[in-house]
Amino acid sequence: MPRSAALEAELAMQACGRRPEHLLQMLIRLQEVFGHLPPEALTRLAAVLGLPRARIEGVAGFYSFLHTRPVGRYRLLFPDNIIDRMLGVPRLMDRICRNLWIEPGLLSEDGLVSADTTSCIGMGDQGPSMLVNGRSLTALDDARADALCERIRAGEPLSAWPAEWFAVADNIRRRDMLLSAPPVPGEALAAAQARGRAAWLDEMHASGLRGRGGAGFATARKWQACRDAAGERRVVVCNADEGEPGTFKDRVLLTRMADAVFEGMTLAAWAVGADQGFLYLRGEYRYLRAPLQAVLEARRSAGLLGHHIRGVDGFDFDIEIHLGAGAYVCGEESALLESLEGRRGTPRIRPPFPVTHGYLGRPTVVNNVETLAACCLVAIHGGAWFAGHGSAASSGSKLLSVSGDVARPGVYEYPFGVRVREVLDDAGAVDTLAVQLGGAAGIMLAEHEFDRRIGFEDLPTAGALMVFDGRRDPFEVAANFVRFFAHESCGFCTPCRVGTQLLAGYMDKLAAGNGSFRDLADIEWLDRLLKNASHCGLGSSAPNPVIDGLRNFRPAFERRLKNADFQPAFDLDKALERARQMTGRDDAEAHLDNSPERP
Amino acid sequence: MSGEAKLKVATVSLAGCFGCHMSLLDMDERIIELLEHVEFERSPLTDIKRVGRCDIGLIEGGVCNAENVQVLREFRRCCHTLVALGACAVNGGLPAQRNHLDVGQCLQAVYLSRQGLAGGRVPDDPELPLPLDKVHPVHEVVRIDYFLPGCPPSGELIFTFLSDLIRGRSPRLGHPALRYD
Amino acid sequence: MMETAHFLLDGVAVPFAEGQTILEAARAAGRYIPHLCWHPDFPPHGSCKLCIVAVGGRHLSACATPAVDGAVVASDVPEINAERRALLQMLFVEGNHFCPSCEKSGLCQLQALASELGMTTPRFNHFYPDRPVDASHPDVLLDFNRCIYCELCVRASRDQDGKSVFALTNRGIHKHLVVNAESGRLGDTDFAADDVAAGICPVGVILRKRVGFAVPIGSRTYDTRPISAVSMDREEP
Structure with missing residues (x-):
């Protein structure tokens, strides 16, 4: 009962x-x-x-993963990032839906199963993947798809499914300073404490470490602002809401180096005087929660979390894991804080910034997973050592999530300053047409830009690097990202809520072969509006794929245009279909030519 | 302006109520002044049925059926400058308030299931234009050059607007002339 | 030389007090900056973006941007007004705004702003969403077709009426207003026609019953005076 x-x-x-x-x-x-x-x-x-x-x-x-209406006992979610599409996920989705007699978006009549698409689930290096009841299934092929349908029909619980179906490989392809030597738990903390609190922050200043989430704000400056802000009970938040399409390096860090991430948080807490910490874990990575909890438990037992950390009187700090529930916008730090407070993930008005008014109005540091892990290196080896790696304005290394048309997808760590071409060569990319760097919000590079360098001086990036070879259509890539932003807009501000939707409409119109030159002008106008008027980075980044697409791959857009100055966005003849049904008419007058230009 | 060849103006009411045409007449004696500069081509005012080459086309009403589409396209082909006249042409107006309904169910309700109808059927005479599933403003079907909102725009405003077009001056609309009701 | 801190708004010096936003300072100086979601009785919200101004090349919400000494702010200029018109066009096409049949016509801030800024066409393709009205309350009607998500009702009901009758749910283009009842009906909430929230809607969503169309056309708030003038007196239409 x-x-x-x-x-x-x-x-x-x-x-x-x-x-x-x-x-x-x-x-x-x-x-x-x-x-x-x-x-x-x-x-x-x-x-x-x-x-x-x-x-x-x-x-x-x-939140996309919360349902106020009944869903299937088995909830199948198929990622529809362009990389997933290239891996054949739509075909597998179709196969599974046909096998189970279900329609995407609808609940089966017996309530057994429902299927839908979702944004990138951070498995771009795992072959075709999907989520079943929130768990990642990887390396899908026809046989595995058919077998899972059998198990669903039999009502078998996920716990009884073969464990290898859920295996997520780390796929670390290149190691540099961070991945080559994971610190022993407590090692970095001991080194920082030996220096003393103020000196530890000085070390961070000297390291030149900048945020790995993409914006590149100096980590030490953020910490210092938080330390110096008026207010009680400071907070350290680790942003593990790795939602940018095409990125998965935080997944690997949380799998392989969770201790370093938590230790980085503790180092931040020591520097700013925080006693409360949160790891905001994206809902797609829910399977990591239990192992992460185990790491936290072990750290508490080892005296690395809790009261009197490493025996230091007054150094109290602990970490809670909060789950996200399918909302890309929560990767924006103020939206993440809203979500942590149990609210809708709407980005806040800034100023004030989180360092002074963050979680529950308290001074709060929000750092990326990779940034926090890198802090351990600064503590162990010193700021000067760290600053000696990478390039002048971009010290240290960068983890890249490489996926798409490459022989070896996975995580690649390079010192900052690496050229895009070198990454492509290492990953085994051939006949590369375009590289999307930094995810959907990033920049789409053409061949003439492959000698540019990754780093804050030239190409800042949170690390997603999606590769498209000559078989791909840059228009399709841009259209996919535009639809992503329309789906993920929080809807708070007018330009993003409506503008991303309008932009998606124009891309659909072009995709259907109904574009006109006037549409390109409208698209460029919308791009400008989204850039200028949006409330947060989601809206102002949303037109990037189109701006770059039109800059580097304009013919791919233009070949979708009819040679007309105007073309309706809707199918006029189809708009008469319902009336034809009702009247039974099919005469010439019961139809409309969609292209009046043609005789 | 006198002595120059008159501009040809065509007008039509699509899914509208002819209120905008009434407003056009409502400019009273100034229509005489206007007629010094323009001559009306196809228009309900002239009862000319086919549209020839025109300088200005005024479209009242939105697009609700196949015939509206054909007529609107003909106007676009024949008119150098096309003006959406009135609320319905600009955003669909009152007829577009059926857009959340299924047009099939509308036909069903009117011709099949209404009380007192015995053996009714949905008319299928090819002379009758089929309704579109949604009513659209004219700019969603053809390129439109100018928009004059209002339900209806006043005769005075139409006069000023046309005078601007005739003189080659960009019409400028703002408070209080620019209104949507 | 100026005594107090000031910024330049379209070339004219506007003094401000520490902590004032650009919009507040401009308003105090008798200068109107368009807005829909901003209201003098509430903290800035920043969602409608109509108060966008150019400050040193960046386009920012005047309602949420603190005034800075010496800043050069452009507001009533063609570039900014074109962006504002486009934002209005977006609001018009995402909902169902049929002014001739709306009892808020002539009293509506969205309409008044569109008129003042010369929006002659919604330009984009209409979404024509299907949003049923809620007539369950004895004294108040909710017509969601016109919602612009300014959240003034949400804020007024929560912060002034102490009731939290309204909230927004869903996200993106599917975002919509909900009321504080499991049935989803306003009639099942403790909403009252004399709540502050009942009179704060800048458009025609929250309508008191039995008073519609009471003011004849020609005498309505925005028939004779533009919103730029009316707004400087008071906020409610």
Whole structure:
């Protein structure tokens, strides 16, 4: 007999704490039990938490992985990043849906299974992949697809499925300073503490370490601003919401070097005087939560977290793992903080910045996974040593997630300053037409730019490097990213909410072969609006794929145009279809030519 | 301006109520002044049915059926400058408020399931234009050069607007002349 | 030489006090900057982006950007007004804005701003969303077709009425207003027609019943005076 929603709401609260900032975690937990979030559970949660129900409904509706309507007992999600599409995921999705007699987006009549697409799940190096009930399945092929359909039909629990189906390989292809020597737990902390708190921050200044999330803000300056900000109870947040399409290097760091990441957080806490830490883990990486919890537990046992860390009086710091639930925008640091507080992931107005007004208004440092791991190197080897690596304005190394048309997809670590061409050669890329650097929000490079260097001086990047060879269509790549942004827009500001949708509409129109020259002018106007007027980086990055596409691959756009100054966006003849059905007419007057230019 | 060849103006009402045409007449005696500079080609005002080469075309109403599409395209082909006249031409207006309904169900409700209808059927005479699934403003079907919103735009505003076009001056609309109701 | 800190707004010096935003300072100096989601009784929201201004090459929300001494701010200039018109066009095509049949016509800030900024066409393709109205409340009607997501009702109900009747759910283009009831009906909330939130909607979503079309055309708020003038007196239409 199913337990009541009220009871489950209680249990979720007990499991997650009773504070409003745990709302998202409670909703995730509730959904684990019910499969979706029934209306009465939201009502109950509102009553017990003392929150307006509408606010809870607002949060539940924001995240792609939360469902306010019933979904299948097996929920199949197929990633539709351009890399996944190139790997054949749409074909496998079609095969599985036909096998199971289901339609994407709809729940099967027996409630057994539902299927849909989702944004990049961070498995671009794993062959065709998908999520089943939130778990990553990798290296899909026809045989595995058919076999999983059998198991679904038999109602077999995921725990009984072959473990190798869920195997995620690290695929580390090139090691440099960070990946070649994972520190012993406590080693970096000991080194920093030996220097003393102020001297440790000086060391960070000397290292020149800049944020690996893409923006490249000097980490030490961020820490110092947080340390010097007025306010109590500072917070350190690790941004593990690795949502940029085509990136997966944080996944590997969290798998291989979780200790270094947590130690980096602890080093940050020591520098700024924080006592509370969060790792915000994207929902797609939920399978990493348990092993990460185990690492945290081991660190507590070893005296590396908790009270009196390494015996130092007054050094208290611990880390909680919070899960995301399918929202790319939460990678933006102020949206991430909103999400951590159990709200909709809407980016905040800045200033004030998180270093002064962050989590619950407290001074907060938000750093990327890779940045925090690199801090350990600074602590162990010193700032000067670190600054001696890489290039002048980009010290240290960069992890790149390489996927697409390469022989060896995976994680590559290089000193900053490496040329794009060298990465392509190492990864076994042949006949490369285009490189998308930095994910959908990044930059699309053509062959004449492959000698440019990765680093803040020339090509800053969070590390996604997607490769497209001569078989690919740059227009399709750009259109895929544009649709991604339309799907992921939080909808807060007018230009992004509507503009990404309009832009996707124009790309669809061109894709259907209905483009006109006027549409290109409209697209360029929308690009400008999104760049100028958006509230946050998602909106201002959204036109990048089109801007670069039109800059480097204009013919790929132009060949989609009809030689017309105007072409309607909708199919005029199809718009008469319903009336034809109702009247039974099929005469000449019951049709419209979609291209009046033609005789 | 006198002595020059008159500009040819065509007008049509698509999915509209003829209110904009009424407004056109509502400029009263100034239509005489206007007629010194323009002559009306195809228009409900002249009852000329085919449109020849024109300088200016005024379109009232949105696009709700196949015939509207054909007529609008003919206007686009024949008119040098095409103007969307009034709220319905500009954003679909009142007829577009059916857009959230299924047009098949509308036909069903009107011709098949309405009370008092016995043995009704949806008319299928090829003379009757088929309705589109949605009503569209004219700029979604052809290129439009100028827009004059209002439900209807006043006769005075239409006069000023046309005068601007005749003199080769960009029409400038703002508060209080520019209105949407 | 100026005594107080000031910035230049379209070439004219505007003094400001520490902590004032560009929009607040401009308003205090009698200079109007267009806006929809901003309201003098609430902290800046920054979602509509109509108050966009150019500051040293960057386009920023005047409502959320602190005034800086010596800044050069461009607002009522062709480039910025063109972007504002495009933002208005976006708001017009994403919803269903049929002014002739809307009882808020003549009292609507979206419409008034479009008129003042010379928006003659929605330009883009219409989305024509399907958004049923909620007439369940005895005194107030909700017509979601016109929502511009300014969240003024959300904020007013939460911060001034202490009720939190409204919230936004979903995201992106699917974002929409919900009310604080499991049924989803306004009639099942504690909303009242004399709530602050009932009178704050800048467009025609929240409408008091039985008073529509009471003011004759020609005498409505924005019939005679442009929003740039009306807005300087008070916020509610």
